[in-house]
Amino acid sequence: MLEKHPSPNPDPFSPPEKLAVTLVVNGVERRLDLAPWTSLLDALRDHLDLTGTKKGCDHGQCGACTVLVNGRRINSCLTLAVMQDGAEVTTVEGLATDGALHPLQQAFVDHDAFQCGYCTPGQICSAAGLIAEGRARSADEIRELMSGNICRCGAYPNIVAAIQQVIGS
């Protein structure tokens, strides 16, 4: 479907061309037909009913939509689902195994690292990416490399403590 030559100027009011997209989400292959402008975030929330990933600003400024794509943390609001065709996506729903919380989820509970909880899925997915990158050891480094995740409740000290617990274990 992607191989055909498009007409250069689509009518902005015409129905969109639907594109076939395959994503492996939390280990499960999912096939979708999506309008080209569908963000990965909207594909997850509106087409796959995975609403754990949150829409905050929708402009890459808050980090609430952070997921792991092929093991790397990204803002799912700033990529098109069709651009990620074939990718492995991990959302907060995919972190727990066999009913046991992921160590980061447990650490966030242990340290009371949230208040309203809206930013938490993004914080936890971002922290999972951070730990995989292996670049953060000190609290300063954690703060800097987590700066793309905003917490309006201001739970930052507890978020840093929760991540430090997992890095240290």
Add this chain to the structure above:
Amino acid sequence: MINFQYTRAGTVAEAVSRMAANPAAKFIAGGTNLLDLMKEHVERPSQLIDISRLPLKRVEETTEGGVRIGALVPNSDLAYHPLIEARYPILSSAILAGASQQLRNMASVGGNLMQRTRCAYFYDTATPCNKREPDSGCSAIAGHNRTHAILGASESCIATYPSDMCVALAALEARVLVTGPSGERGVPIADFHRLPGDTPHLDNNLAPAEIITAVELPPRGFDAHYSYLKIRDRLSYAFALVSVAAVLELEGATITEARLTLGGVAHKPWRNTDAEAALRGQAANEASFARAADVLLRDARPHAHNAFKVELARRAIVRTLTQAARGTPQSQSNKKIA
């Protein structure tokens, strides 16, 4: 976002020919800036040509002793690449001073070069902006211009260019390799971005349908004496009010080579070779650094709300050159400015 056609390019040649066939198309790689602008209706391409799968993701040494960086290398991979960390540490530092790790994981080197201004009026389609809509007027000149340019601006536009990476690339004298309908060429980084003049809608000197394929670094990496200092409204994840890239070579206490580039103050990374010449042959001390800052800032023209940037830039230049001379570059995680 309005409707658009999505096309995935399999080769650089295909990307160029598709772009040449549709002037209203845009290339998309990381998408972090373009999709944001499309959501705001600032950018309204009729077609997106996805170049993200083109084989332009290598970082390799050149036969001349430099390093060639593929245009699609993610910003984070470049910052952490062993060749860059060891030989061009100011480039790593500048990249890590910008955006967030999620964005750096997505954003490409070529896309960083193509970043558009974050001027609030450019983003606000309800206000005039010569960059967004030629000849509509500039809302910033008589508006809120605290973050705007103090150097090289025009009566048409006082926007700043937002990249940190390119401030370091300018200090390193990188070359941008591009491919277009008439073949390949290399553009010195100093000639890549433009000053606004009376054509602020043009950010750079790319010809129609040209695509960035790589950035080349010359052999000289200034790994001993460098620093990138970024001053902003919060300690992380904000655009620069003023940033300074300084690299030096010293013989004893004497400066033999100096490069000094500023971000956040102009429509492009701001380099002033007179200021660099004022440093060469001088003692590496605060008096020399202050003289260079005076040379660099003598043509500064602030607006109603950004006069503070002139003094901020002066102090940041002296501090960054001091850090570079001492061999104690600014940390991008511990934000204390030593």
